């Protein structure tokens with residue numbers, strides 16, 4: 103077998119992501135002797151990266167991560183060839199041929215979407231992938247080699263944490279419920295896309311009437327100045343809406359009744375009038391530097407503000423959005439790095455929390471919850487980067503039998519902080535690596551092609567440049583090289599009902615969906631179904647054949663949800679995907695019946711820890727590693743004298 107050094111020196115690697123894991127990884131690769139490394143990262147450096155992404159300095163803020171990382175490493179290893187791409191890995195340039203030039207691909211990403219995309223390209227190009235993720239003290243590294251191990255998507259990832267609509271709109275009991283309300287409902291309503299559906303005013307009792315009423319409330323009135331508008335919104339959402347909710351006695355039988363809050367009760371008249379000083383401390387031209395805290399003279403983000411202070415911040419932030427960031431209104435979505443947005447959401451969540459008797463939180467804490475931030479631990483990233491390099495070397499040596507998935511735990515389990523597990527075989531029912539057909543129940547007489555494209559092809563199947571065929575008839579296609587007539591034709595198809603397409607899609611139809619970039623083809627058996635439960639099946643369609651496992655919590659003991667699967671190993675949450683958009687609000691039939699998902703910073707780590715039950719093999723119950731019985735069906739490795747771990751099946 104070739105020596106490690108010769109395989110290392112002869113290898114050509116692709117790294118995707120030059121963030122927390124990526125910086126550590128590039129350094130470790132360089133110090134391990136790798137000589138030809140390509141890096142893709144679409145981001146520029148932010149101040150908040152500097153504490154752990156140690157290749158970057160203050161002076162690099164705003165520059166490409168991939169390029170700066172390269173320059174930093176070339177300074178201490180000038181003989182290495184590092185090729186940076188400041189680009190999205192989903193760009194069509196990074197096609198299968200591009201991937202084929204590499205011996206192994208190493209992911210240091212932070213979102214599911216990009217990870218799935220890279221997984222597909224690696225499968226199509228037949229290049230092994232070493233995948234990784236960290237959350238705080240927890241981390242994992244997995245190896246994916248086509249036909250030999252599971253692919254990254256062999257086990258569907260847990261769905262986002264969900265909350266019943268009623269909890270968010272009417273009966274919050276935890277601070278996170280107030281944050282979700284402030285961020286996904288109020289902020290979205292005030293500053294986001296007006297055409298988006300929004301449950302802000304949905305209440306169990308008078309949903310229809312109140313949402314009609316609400317249409318006008320959020321529009322500013324003709325002769326109203328911004329201060330009056332802000333106070334009216336305040337009184338509506340924290341006062342009037344609570345009064346309306348209180349009028350439904352049933353809701354409050356077993357709950358604490360909330361208290362309506364009006365501006366006049368919280369702020370003295372003179373404060374209402376001279377709230378803030380808009381022009382103070384503003385750096386002209388940079389909208390992201392606008393801050394309600396600065397204009398009110400509040401400095402410490404770790405302070406818990408009083409109800410009065412939160413109310414002042416709320417009114418001030420609202421005013422600043424309208425005065426200083428008017429152009430963005432209608433297009434904003436919450437961003438944890440947007441100071442004014444964080445201030446608005448913190449204040450709104452706190453006022454609501456006060457109204458419901460829930461403890462208030464500081465801006466720092468609120469930002470963590472709203473941005474789903476588990477504070478990154480540089481050491482975890484360094485450990486994970488080391489493990490990636492170890493697996494990459496095994497891949498290059500084709501040492502298949504020694505591939506390991508390794509979990510980095512927060513607390514030792516069986517005296518181990520690093521838990522190596524044998525990779526599992528490909529899942530035969532995986533639609534990605536085994537091309538197993540899927541089934542779709544849908545009302546073909548009521549659903550449009552657009553619904554299918556958005557909800558199934560893009561959201562569920564993660565396709566980027568899809569093409570949809572029924573037999574030989576092309577129903578839809580995306581691409582730069584289409585002529586105008588075709589584009590118009592496809593656009594028209596999108597608006598047609600499935601059963602009225604040029605080649606009608608009805609029960610029994612097999613649709614072929616293909617992504618030309620990912621070189622992934624998927625056949626979907628369509629089953630016509632008349633009715634869907636609007637609450638339980640809000641998409642109005644059900645895709646099956648590749649079952650979504652239940653979310654990872656529920657005491658960590660639910661079934662794996664994929665009976666056909668041979669393993670539960672890759673069940674582990676793709677850790678860094680606990681990101682941007684993993685909170686979702688779902689309607690439920692009866693309040694309190696649907697399991698209420700927890701969402702606290704600490705819960706995230708619990709969820710992940712319980713998910714590390716991946717050390718179990720082929721069983722349906724999940725336990726935390728700490729709880730594994732000796733007789734459980736566990737694959738573990740013991741330290742052997744040889745220094746190389748031997749596999750041991752605990753039975």
Ligand SMILES: Nc1ncnc2c1ncn2[C@@H]1O[C@H](COP(=O)(O)OP(=O)(O)OP(=O)(O)O)[C@@H](O)[C@H]1O
Nearest residue numbers: 119120121122143144145189190191210211212216
């Ligand atoms: N589709 C993509 N194409 C290219 N790079 C991507 C893509 N998606 C994510 N990345 C990169 O992956 C890296 C992930 O790094 P990390 O998890 O440390 O996130 P971060 O954005 O640097 O930090 P934080 O989110 O904690 O502020 C980021 O640099 C990001 O730009």
Ligand SMILES: [Zn+2]
Nearest residue numbers: 253256532535
């Ligand atoms: Zn697979």
